[in-house]
Structure formats: structure tokens, C-alpha cells
Amino acid sequence: MERVIKHPVLKTDLNKKQVNFLFNGEKFTGLEDEPVSSALFANNIKVFSIHEVGDAPQGIFCANGQCSHCTLIINGVPLKSCITPLKEGMDVRTLVHLPELPKSDEGLRNFEIKEMKCDILVVGGGPSGLTSAIELAKLGFEIILVDDKEKLGGKLLLQTHKFFGSIEDCYAGTRGIDIADILDSEIRSFPNVRIFTNSSVAAVYKDKKAGLFIDYKNYVIAEFEGLIVSAGAREKNLIFPGNDLPGVYGAGAFQTLVNRDLIKASGRVFIVGSGNVGLIAAYHALQAGISAVGIAEILKEVSGYKVHGDKIKRMGVPIYLNHTILTAEGNGKVERITIAEVDENFNPLLETAKTFEVDTLLIAVGLSSIDEFFNTAVQFGFKVVKAGDADEIAEASSAMFGGRIAGLNMAKMLGKEIEIDEEFYKKAEILKSRPGKVYAEPVTELTDNYTPILHCHQEIPCNPCISVCPSGAIKLQDALNSIMDLPYFDGDCTRCGQCIAVCPGLAISVAKKLYGEFAEVILPHEFIPNFSANEFITLTDTEGNYLEKGEVMKINYSRKYKTYMITLKVSIQNATRIAGIRIQDEDRTKPLPEAVYNYVPDNAIVCRCERITVKQVVDFIKANDIRDANQLKQIRVGMGACGSRTCSVMLPRVFSAAGINWYEVAQNTKRPLSIEIPMCVLANENQ
């Protein structure tokens, strides 16, 4: 079984109830109520359907209920397997081409229009939705909060790492999963908040009502006065040949499979994109025992936080800068991928191609706001506020703080006389900041006293190390007068280890002279140690370069921060440069000796739902002088289940490939529903 059975941070409950199910007539077991898709992944089944066009195999893509690539025939009915809980005795079948509608001909048993009313409808129970709802709940508003997952917290639930930001404003230093628990219990303490999980907002209508797809079983029309759109973001996709193979999917989908469902979704994974999402996906892979073979970044620098990137490099994950993905290839699934360096115009240099044998390729090239409901509501003249990623793509720390402001703004719109502290806006701006200037690493002198060494040299909005230091010896420089400033040490270290354990970047070590040629270094470690005292392990500098093998002296564990602290005996000359422990050996990440690939860029898929290639779209644009994205619907681009949500972010590039400036092109019209709903649900036929 491909499950995560040991994890340094997540609880792995091995006693969940097992159920039997059939897949194409063969018996398998899974865990009760886990998504059918995850049960199949756990059984190493990754092809779910065969598309009509070219008999192409389809695997999981969004793992988020948004696309429909995971559709299977479940008990005779086509259903999205990623939002269908597994039950004993389920009959699951591969969907081949179009499904056949079951001959369910008995008369309509029940029809009901279900209605609800509230002051404020909150779309999405992630970090910003929860904090905005909490602010509004405190003020006494009647709130309906809808979230499409089983548990509240949104992407917080997938974050096993400690958060950046500041402790007082956004739980910095606490892991996402734990923040989700904190916010969940807070929101549930308000009797004026009705929470619907496993539920989607399907539409916002002109009559100030929303159509809710509740528990994926009922359709409820909710009337509201104000609307908070905190629906998060969707992952951007990329155009390259093989982008449609099962095994190519988003980093968010990967985190869902691995960190929520504890599925060992892959043996070896490669990542495209070095933003914080891509970086953290590599870290999540390693924690789950999956090889993170590499990260390709088209720009010349890591695009996420430097401390994040450095941390990943120290763990032994190579980051290939100035590289793009060329192809993903394999027989019906990803078996190998090829990357290549790019020239100054981002065109691949084929002679630099490198092929890696992996089973999974994660796309982490950015997010786009899910703000359609906001735009609709604005158009209808509703009282509406957007928050979190739905407003602007940023870290969850910023989303939590921004959510509070959004909640207060909504309260004002609904007539509450409150003032919002100007400081709030300043802080919100800082938390949203992109990473700033990078400074050279200063040399720290090794002494007989414990000294924290801060391997953190880029301005980012983060300061928990300052907050936890009991002697106040870690301080911020005052260049920017905000938490963007770099930290430095000045004072006495008590060797309490809190700074080591709290740092989200795992970027603090503590060192002192030991005796003779030796020094002592303490490093944080967020993996279950596969070494014990007196063993020698590989140590690196800040950016992951090999320094030496150091001897493990002691292994401690901070329960509060769920972080191991490894005390090592190292050489005095390296002591203050040692920043991390390598997790992966080099041979796990090596490319094949020679690149093996067949690069046919025309074959890249633009519209996944209907399997339309880039060549088909470009030819159609050229032949018909297209200036309106809606015209592409003639070749079915945008007509599929996802409602052009997946392909629309790629269209500017496609038009540009056809020689047309995107700004001349009329945009695709977005229409309800945002999620497909069976007619029996719209009728509330089943109670």
C-alpha cells in the first residue's frame, strides 16, 4: 500500500476503518470515507478514465473538486472521485469515453426548494475566510460559512511547515495544520456562525442569493446581505508536451494527497517552479519519504523566499535556475521528464537537456485568484469584499491578517460604526511583501559561548526569532523599521533552543567552541532522524554546499515545535558556516547520463477537458482572425467541465504564439455554475 506510515509532523492513524471496494471488478481495500481517488492512489492506481479524444488516459489533476479529470463510474453513476467518500462495497469503474446515463426511470420522489438567510455569506473557510468570519461573528452578524473540504482551514491543512510572519499577527512559527485547528475551534465557538463543509458555492445570483451545493447532496439557496469572497486561488498550468499525462499535476493537489490523505502519491517527484509553493512541495515530499529529484526555475533566481530555497537545497534538492520543462513522457503515465536551460528570451536550449526518471511532475508556477464571485457581485452592485488569495496571491500569514481587515470592512459596509486602525493596513502591506534585498552572509566568530547564527539574509516579513528569545538578544536591524528587516544577535545566549525550533526557514543554528579542533553545533531537523548518536552525517552550508561529515552527539525533540534538535561535533573552521543536514544523497537526484526525449511542442494540450492542442488553437486563431476568446468555444476550448478555469491563464501565451496581442482579445465570459451539480441534487430529491 502506498501510504505515508511515518511522518515527522503529521499524525499517521493506522487504525482507521478499512473497507473493501471493487475496481473494474477486482477487489481492493481502502480507508472508509477517504476520497475514492486517494484509495485508488494508495493501491497504486493512477489512471481513472480514458478520454474520447485519442483514447488518452486521464489521472488526477486538481484533487480539489474543481476539474473533472478524476471522474469514475461509482455505483453506476459518473462522479468526481476526489470528492466522493469511499464506502464498503463500492463498485468503482474506469470511465471509458462518455459515461452512460443510468436508466433510473422511477418517477421523481421528492422536489423541494431549500432556503436559508444570513447577514453575510463567506465563500471559503481558509485562513482569510476564517479570520474575516471571526471578526464578523464577534460583532454579532449571522454568518454562513461554506467550504468545499471536509475540514476547515483551506490550504493551512496541508502545511506541515512553520509559518512566516509575526507571532502576534499571524501565528508565525506555528505550523499551518496547527493554525487550522486554532481557527477551527475559535469559529465554532460562535453560535451565530453556521458552517457547511464539503460544500461549494455554485453560483451567486442577481437576486442577492447564492446557490449552495451542500455536502455534495443538497442544493440550498442562501440569501445574504454581504458577501466575503475568500475562495483562495487555483494553480496555474503550463503548456508543454506531455502536460496532460497522468502524473502531471499541481503542487497543491500533491499536498492534498500527501499531507491530507497521507498517500505516498509518488516515489520520485520533479517540480517546476521555485516559488514558495514549489519549494514547500519538495519539503513535503521529503517528509513523506518521497524523493524530490529537483526543481526547475525559469528565472535566474529562486522566486520564493531565499530561506525557503536554501533550506530545500540543504536537504539535497537541486534547484535548476534558468531551466524550463521540456517534456513529460511515458507510456500512459509519467515515466521521465526533461528540462533544459533557456536563453534570454526563455526559449529552451535543447543541447542542455537533462532527463530525469520520475513518476510525478508537479506544476508550481503560480496561482491565480478565484475571484469570479467577487467580480459577479460587484457587477450586481452587492456589498462584497475579497480576502486572502482571492484578493491577492500572498502567504497565508498575510491572508489571515488581511481576512480580519476584510471582515471589519464588511461590517462597516453593513452599517457598523467601527474604526479600522491605520496600523492594520500597514501591517497587511508588510505581510504581503514580496521577498526583498539579499545581503551577503556575515562571518560569525566562534567563541566559548553559545551563539545563534542566523542564516537568513533576505528581507522577508518574518520575526518569530525575535519574539521567542528569552534574553531579547535577537534583534531586528532598523533599516526598514518593519519585520522585513534582517535579524541579528547581540547579547547573551541561554541555549534555550527556541530560536532554532521556531524559525520557519530552519535557518538558525547555535555554535560554540568545544575542545581542540572541535566545535558544537545545534541544528533543527524536521524529519524523523534516520541516524543515532555517534553516527556521522552530511552537513552543508547555508546554500546546501557540502562542508563535512559531523558526528551526532545528541538528538532532542521540541514537542512544542514538533522539531528535532540535533547536537553535533564538527570542526571549528566550519562550525559557524554549518547550516543544515542533507537528507537526500546526490545519486537520488541525478539525471540520466544522456537526455532521452522527443520534443514536439505542437502536441501540448491547452484545454484539458476537451483535449485541444496548442497547434489546434493557434491554427484556428490564425485562420479565423480571432479577437475574442469566446470564439474558441467553436473548437470547444472553454466548454468543458472546468469552465475554462484551467486554460484561461494559458490563453495569453497561445494568442501570442498566434501573433496576436492578448490585450486586443475580448475575454471569456464566465457563467454559473462554478461546479457541476446533478439534477436530482438541484431538486433535493434525496433528503
Next chain:
Amino acid sequence: MKTFDVIIIGAGSIGVPMSFYLAKKGLKVAVLEKLASEGRGQNRAAIGGIRATHSDPAKIKICQISIELLKRMKEEFGKEIDWITGGYLFPVYDERTEKALKKLLIKQKEFNLNIDWIDAEKVDKLVPGINKTELRGGTFSPEDGSASPLKVAGAYLSLARNEGAEFYFNEEVISFETENSKIISVTTSKDKYSGGIIINAAGGDAREIGLLTGVNIPVIPDSHEAGITEPVKPFFKPMVVDIRPDTQSANYYFYQNKEGQVVFCITPKPPIVGKDTDSTSEFLPLVIKRMLNLYPRLRNLRVRRTWRGLYPMTPDGFPIVGFTKEIENLFLAAGMCGQGFMLGPGLGLITSEIIADGNRRYDFITEQLTLYRNFSGTEMLK
């Protein structure tokens, strides 16, 4: 100023096919459209049904021609428009409807329509699993069909361009200059054009365009709502039209298109007058209740998208076609009452013969659909 033989206002269900047939006759044609592309107004809101099953000779004739043209589109021009000859079925559950449809049948047959009454068993064969309680049978016209409005508009656009028709998108007509009862120029938001004949094919905006020319065309749009499901394997063939009125709706209809998607539409009662095409929460429960009562097998089908479209209505439910008395070079092709998509190709061909050839064989159409009728009748199969 650009000069043309014919200027068509509106690149929709009517204007685009018309531009092709006119250009094919060798006329120099321009089409002025305020939106960004062909069919972006109500054409794309049409669900795709094409029937000759009407209650009057003019529309029956026009749509018979449309069907012929669309049926041959692929073979003749190599354009895939997803045509299906699925027929139109009007299932009947009560005596009143049976009587009315049977009475109409006599008239329809007189106009050479291939349509007949079929019994309940045959209805069930055409729509397997349809609610048989009190099903009395229905009328079925096997030659009617459906096609993709998007693809039909796209196909005619490309055919028209090949014939030399010119399309000016994102240009709104703002004024007309007239002299001696003739329009001598048309000014848009971008440019100025002159044309021998001006055709008002402005759909939902026909009245406003009419007023700019000084001709009052009684076209007032109301909105209907439609939806489309996920695709599944074909399981029924005809367009099913239930004309029984309900408390909140008049008729509704649905069919399965070539992609396997079920497309459906309902007529609200009372009509929602105006040009607002934003969806409200009432539509889905309203239409789903009626569809599932009629055809429970649809229950597991997932609704993918919904939208509203305008029916540019005339007082009697019939279109307005022909030259005006006030302005001698102004031709009207307006007020299609929600049937522009099915009327468009036929009307385009007929208009080209009237304008280019001076053909009189369609006089019965322009006489029936003249602006100067008294609008006191009612179209039974609106």
C-alpha cells in the same frame, strides 16, 4: 467613408448568414457589430434547435430552407456545425393540448410539413424512460433537428469573409444620415459607411436602431433561461417540447446535442421583460422540477452551466421582415422572437434573392411578416 452595396447592422444569427448569401450574389457587404465577435449577442444564447414546425406559412418555409442549408453545410462547405436530424417531439399529457396540437396538425400538413401524431409507445421509443403516466402521445416532426449556434455562426462568418464580406467588430452604430427618404450614411463609434441598402438585423437592439432611422419597430426583448449538462452517451434523439403551461413558466424544451450534452431552456411566466441577462436563483429549481417530472432519467445528469438570453419579441410573436415605407433602402430582419438561430440561414438566402435578384416568389413571406400588419394574431408555437 467606406461604400458598400449592403450594410447589415448586427453580426448575429440573422446578420452573419445573410452577409454570406448576399456576398455570394456578388454584392459588396459590410456587417457592423457592436460586440467583439460574431454571434456574441443572442446567437450564443440559443440552445440550437431548428424546426420547421411552426403554425404559419412564412416561418415554416423559412425554416424548411434553413434545415436544407444546415443539413448540407458539412457536405457542401466542409464546415462541421454538429447538425443532427433528431426531430421535434411535443409530448402530450392532457386533452386540451392534444386537441390544440391535432387541430394545428391539419394546418401544418397543408403547409407541407412532415409531422404526425404518434402514440405513447412511440413517444417512449424516441425518449426512453419518459414519464408514461397519462401520456397520450404527441406530435413528431422527424426532419427537424439541431446544430451548434456557435459553430453555425463561425461557419457563416468564414464563408462570408471568403465571399468578400467585411466585418467591423466593436463598432456601435450611433447615427444615420437620411436624405429624400433614403439612408445615405451610417456612422459608428469608429467610422462612417455608406450603403445602397441598410439591413436592420440588430436582434435585441432592433428597436433602438430603428429609432435612429426614424422607424418604430415594435420589438421588446424578454429573457429566457437556459442550461447545459455534462456530456453523456446519446440516450434520446429529439428536441422535447412540453408546451403545458405551469404556474411560473410557459413551455420548456430540451435535447441532447452532438457532444452528448443535454441543453435545456424555459420560458418564464410572466415574461421577464428587458435586456437584463444576469441569472437569478429561480431558474434552476423551476426548470429542473419540470424536466425531472417529465423525464426522470435525467436525474443523475450534472448541470454544467446556465445562462440567460433575450427573445426579441414582437406583439404577435412573428418576425418583422421586409422593406420599410418610411425609408426606401431600409430592410428589416428583426423581432425573431427567440427563433433567430433557426430562421437565420433561410432568411439570409431569401433576403439575398429579394435584394439581389428582385425575386418575387417570397412575397408571401414579406407580406405576412410586414411591419405594417396589425400585430393582432398570436403565434401558437412561440
